Amino acid sequence: MTLKQKIHQHYSLLLQDKIDVFRDMIVALTEDSKNDAKGSAGDKHETALSMMHIEQEKLNRKLHEFIDQKAILDKIDVNQNLKKVGLGSLVQANGMWLFVATALPKITIEDKTIIAVSPQSPLGSNLLGKEVGFSFEILASTYVVESIA
DSSP states (O other), X not given: OOHHHHHHHHHHHHHHHHHHHHHHHHHHHHHHHHHHHHXXXXXXXXXXXXXXXXXHHHHHHHHHHHHHHHHHHXXXXXXXXXXXXXXXXXXXXXXEEEEEXXXXXXXXXXXXXXXXXXXXXHHHHHHTTOOTTOEEEETXXXXXXXXXX
């Protein structure tokens, strides 16, 4: 398995785990609200249900963020090697490894620290369409694209 395939698989599993956790939390909250509805009455009951509803909305928003990120990852063909940086490219610039996909936590694979960047981020947007040898500047730092996988 290539480094890019390992990175993609790691992020896919990470997002799937988060999706599963949030779905479980939403189900548990729904069950709690059903149980609370059976045994309570009055203003305290209405306040508790309202708070549970607000929490459920927050969890649903977060769940949809993770589902959207997973959908972006699912579009990536990790076996495709492009000459120019695009969605799914693994770019080495100034010794850093950047995975152009969606903003995700930094990970370490094969003793390499990988930073997942969104194509919409300042760094990601500067990388799109660039080739090996291209240099660009962000916040007074100059970056040089050393390799693209």
